[in-house]
Amino acid sequence: MGFGPLLLLASLEGLVTAATLALMALGLSLVFGVMRVVNVAHGEFFMLGAVVAWAVSTAFAGHPAIGFTAALLVAPLVVGAVAFLAERLVLKRLNYDPEATIVATIGLLYIVQQLALTFYGADARPVQPPFNPRIQLPWFGYSGYKLGVIAAAGVLLAGVWFVLARTRAGLVMRATQYDAETAQAFGIPVGRVYAGVFALGAMLAAVAAVLVVPVSQAHYLMGRDPLLLSFVVVIIGGLGSLRGTVVAALLIGLSDGIISTLFFSPTLAKILATLLVALVLVFRPQGLFGTAAR
C-alpha cells in the first residue's frame, strides 16, 4: 500500500480516536477546571456508559438504530445520575480537598468496576451500530459508522462549547471556575454547580462510550486506557481549557493513529505521547492553552 493511502487510513483511524478522546477528556477537564478535583474514576464512568448502552440496546428488538438511539439517550442520564450521587455522597463531604478526592475517586473506580463485574459479567459484549455501510475506497474499505462517530463527536463538541460559552449555565460554570468564593458571594449556589459539573463530565464520558461501543465491545476493564489517554490530553491541553483539550485530543489521536499505522507500533505512539506529557510538565506546566497561575 502506498504512502498516500496509508496516511489516509492512519488519519481516519486517528480522527476516530481523537473524536472519542475529545469527549472523554473534555469531561475530565471540565471537572478539574471547575472543581479542582482530579476524577480518577472517569474511566469507569466511560465503561459504565458502554455497559448501560449494551443493556438498553439489547432491550429493544427491531432495527438496531432504535436500540442505539435509546442507549444514546439513556446511558448519559444513568451515568450522570450515578455521578451526581457520588458527588453528593462522597466529594461534597470531603470539601473537595484535592488529595482526599483523588483517594476517594480511586475508591469510586474500584466500586464501579467491581459492581460492573458482578452484575454485567466478565465478558465483552457487542452493541449493534445504528448503521454501518461499508465505504469502499480504491485501496481499502472503511466503516461508515466510524465516520459517523467523527461527525457526531464534532456536533457534540460544538454543543458543549455553545453551552459553556453562550448560556447562563455556562456563565455560572465559568464564574465558579474563575473564583468560587466570589461566585458564591454573588449568590451562585456553588455546591449545586459542582454536582452538576461532575454529572456533566460523567455524561460526556458516557456519550463517548456509547459512540465507541459498536466499534469495540463493552467490557468491564475497558475504562483504563481511555482514562490514561484522557489524562495525557488534559495535561497537554491545559487543565480546565476546553480549547486546549480539543486541540490536544486531535494531536494525540492523530499522532496515535499515524504513528501506530505508519511505524506499525502502537507502543511507540504511547511512548511519544508520554514523552510529550513529560516535556509539557517540565517546560510548560500550565499546558498549551492553560494560563499560568497568578
Added chain:
Amino acid sequence: MTDARKPSSFLTSSVSRRSALKGLGATAALTAAPGFVRYAQTQSSAPIRIGFQAHRTGIGASYGRWYERTTAAAVKAINAAGGINGRPVEIVTEDDGTDPARGAEVVEKFASQHKVDLVYGTLFSHVVTGSAPAAGELKIPYYVVSEGYHVASGKLNRWVIQPGITDVRAQCRSVAPWISQNVGKKITMIYPDYAFGHDHRDFFAPAAAEQGAEVIAQIAIPPTETSFTRYFPQIPAGTDVIYHVMVGPAVLTFVKELGEFYGGRGPKLFGFIDSLEAVDMKSPGLDFLEGSHFWEGMPRYLQADASEAERAYRDAVGLDENGAAANDPRDVSTNAHMFGCWETLYIIKRSMEAAGYRGIEDRQKLIEATEAITELEEGVEHPQGPKRFDGKIHQVFGVQNISVVENGKLNVVHKTAIEDGLYEPEADYTTQSF
C-alpha cells in the same frame, strides 16, 4: 524477697514404672477402639480435592466460564460412576484473573491453604508459564489445558503435564498441508503478541515451508488490543491467505474490521476459531466469512456424523446443536478448547487408579502413572477423538478439524490424523528429578 523458691514440682516428682505401664496400656487399648478404625476408613474415603485454576475474570473470562461448566459436568459423571478409587472428586475453584502473577499465587494457595491433591485447568499460556515454577517448587502436579507448546518444549518442570488437549506446534503441522493444497501458498500470519501467539509464529512457517508454501509476513498484535484496522496495511499485496488467530475481549472487532477492510475481495481466510470463540457466527458484520475456513479442536456445531460419545459429552455439558448453552442460544461456548477439561479429568482418574493414589505423598507416583500412558481410545472419556500421549514431553497428540463457513455455520470438511501433528521431541521430562 527472702523466701528461697523451691524447685518446681515437676522436677521433684518422679514417674513410677507402674503408672508408665498403665499409660501405655491405655494407649494401646484406645488404638484398638472402633473410633480409630472408623477414622482410618474415613481417611481413605475422603474426597480427592482438585484445585481448578479458572480464568473467571480478565481477558480469558469466556473460556473460564465454559471450562468451569465442562469441569463440573465431568466431575458429576465421574462421581456418578463411583469416583476415583471409590473416593468422590471435589473441585476447589480459584480465579487467577488471566494474570500470570496471580496464577502463581493461586497455585501456592491451592498447595498451602486448600491443600489440594493437584492443580488443574489453566488455559492462557502466559498464565501457565507464570504458574508452572510455583508448581515445581511446591511439588504439586499441575495438569494444564492450555494448547501452548511450552509444556512439550521441556522448559517447564516435571510436575507440569498437558494430557487433554493438543499443542499449537502439532496443530500447525496438521493444518499446514491442507492450507497449502486447498487455500493458498503465500500466507500472511496475524497472531497475538504473547506466548501462545509466538508458538503459532514459530511453528507454522516451517510447517508451511515443508509443503512448498511460504509465510511472507507475520503481524503481531498486543493481546489486549481493541482496534485492529491500523495493522491491516501491513498485509502484503501478494498474500493468498490470511492465517489469523486472535484472543482477548475484542476478537469480534478484529474479525469485523477485517471484513470492513477487505469486503468480499482480498485474500482468502484461514483462521483458528480462537478468533471467534464464544462469539455467535451470526453476529452482524460477519457475513463476509462465508466460504472461509477455521481450525477447530472440536466442532462447535453438532455434525451429522458425530459419535455417540461426542453427543453424550455435549448433552452432559449442556450444549445445543449450535454449540451454545442449551438454555441460552446467545451464550456461545468455547467448544474448540473446553473438551480438554473433560478429557484431562479422565486422565487424572486413570492415572490415580493406576498409581493406587492415596494422598499427597503419592503425587510423584501420580505423575509417573500419567507419563506411562500411551494410547487413548475415542469414547466416553475422550469424545474429541483418539489420542497418543508422549510421557517424555508430557504432551498428548490428537486429531484436528478443519471447517468451512456455510450459511453462517461451521461444517467440518477435513479431519487430520494423529500422525500429521507428530514432531521430533526436544526434551525428556522423565530424566528430570522431582
